[in-house]
Amino acid sequence: MRNSDPGEKFGESPGENPGADATAARDRSAAGGTYTLLVDVPTPIAIEVGALGERRMPAGAYAYTGSALGTGGFSRVDRHRRVARGDHDVRHWHIDYLLGHPETDLVRVVRSVGVDVECAVADRLPPGPIDGFGASDCDCRSHLAAGDSRDAFAARVREAHEAAADADDGADWGLADGDVDGGPVVDTVAGTKSERGDR
Template structure:
C-alpha cells in the first residue's frame, strides 16, 4: 500500500479516563477526535487497517498513543481521511488545532496530533479542509 498521511476521525461515546502509555492517565471527554499520523514505513497506509483492528478488538498490542484511545470500548472510528504520497502530518495536525497536549507528537515539535471537538460533522469538515490545503 502507498505511504502517506492519514487522519482518523474517532467518536467517543462517553467521558473516559484512559492510561496512554508513558503519558499516563488522561481524561477524554465524550465527543469527536481527530488523530493525524503518517505511514511512510513498510506497509504504508495499511497502518490504518492496524488501527481499525485495535478499535474492533481484533488486536491488543498498543504501539502509538492513539492505540490506547482506539482500544477503549467507548471509541469507534467514524471515518478516515488519507493523503497518499503526501508528507503533511504536522501541517494538518497544526491546522486542525484544539490539541490534546502531547498526544501523538513525541517525535516532532508539534503540541499535539489529536484534536477534540463536540461535533463529529464539523470536525470532519475541518479535517477535509486541512488535508486539501496542504496537498
C-alpha cells in the same frame, strides 16, 4: 491535488476503467502518505496513555493525525482498525490507547495519499485535551485534535488535508511535483463499525 469519492474503500476507486482504477488505488495505498482517524467518544472516558499517564477525555469528536510512509503504506490504518474492533490488543502508539477503549468508535479516515503532511495537518486543527499525544517525534503540541460536531469536524479535517497537500505538493517526501498517479489525492474512507460484543 485530486479528490476521490468519500464513500470509496481502501483499494477501490470509481471511474470508467474499473480494473485500472482499482490498480491505481492499490498503488496509492501502497505509496502511503498522511492519515487522520476520526474517533467518536460518546461519553467521557479516562484512558491510560503510556508514558503520558492517565488522562480524562470529555465526550466529543476527536481526530488523530499520523503518517504511513514505510513499506506497508496505509496498512498501518488497517492495524488501527483492528485495534478499534478489539481484534489487536498490542498498545504501541498513543492512539492505540484511545482506539482500544471500549467506549470509542473509529468512524472515518481521511488520507492525503503520496505526501508527508502529518504536522501540517495537525497544526491546522484545534488542539485536543492531551499535549504530546502522537507528537513524541516532532515539535507539535499534539496530533490529537478535538471538535464538537462529528460531521462538521470531519469536514474541517478534510479541509486541513486539502490545504496541507496543496501547500506541500510532494516536496517534503521527495516526490517530483507531488506526482503519485497524477498528484496528491485526498480521500475519505470508512472507519470501522462497532463489532465489539460489549456494546
